[in-house]
Amino acid sequence: VQLVESGGGLVQPGGSLRLSCAASGFTFSSYAMSWYRQAPGKERELVATVAGAGVSTNYADSVKGRFTISRDNAKNTVTLQMNSLKPEDTAVYYCKLRKRGVDYWGKGTLVTVSS
Numbered sequence: 001v002q003l004v005e006s007g008g009g010l011v012q013p014g015g016s017l018r019l020s021c022a023a024s025g026f027t028f029s030s031y032a033m034s035w036y037r038q039a040p041g042k043e044r045e046l047v048a049t050v051a052g053a054g055v056s057t058n059y060a061d062s063v064k065g066r067f068t069i070s071r072d073n074a075k076n077t078v079t080l081q082m083n084s085l086k087p088e089d090t091a092v093y094y095c096k097l098r099k100r101g102v103d104y105w106g107k108g109t110l111v112t113v114s115s
Helices: none
Strands: 001-007 009-011 018-022 034-037 045-048 058-060 069-074 076-083 091-099 102-105 108-113
Touching: 001 058, 001 069, 001 091, 034 076, 034 102, 045 076, 058 069, 076 091
Parallel strands: 009 108
Antiparallel strands: 001 018, 018 076, 034 045, 034 091, 045 058, 069 076, 091 102, 091 108
């Protein structure tokens, strides 16, 4: 299993970023995929999850209405569109797969929201 995140960077408050996670090494469409984030000095938290077929999604209350998770099963990618970003969204964002009770993580991509 390999998960590679991209798309992080520095953005001003109110701005947008689109994160991508390229997945390989497993049957992508068979598994739910999630985005997590970890801010400095805080525990890692779940941001959003999308089911294997891409229809069902769930979000943390803190990002509802601002973030959208989606997937392209033909390209083995999962994306996180982040709008109306706030300074408290600053974190390293990770892509995660849970497969047969084992969690697989990417190395993360840093998002910094600052003026």
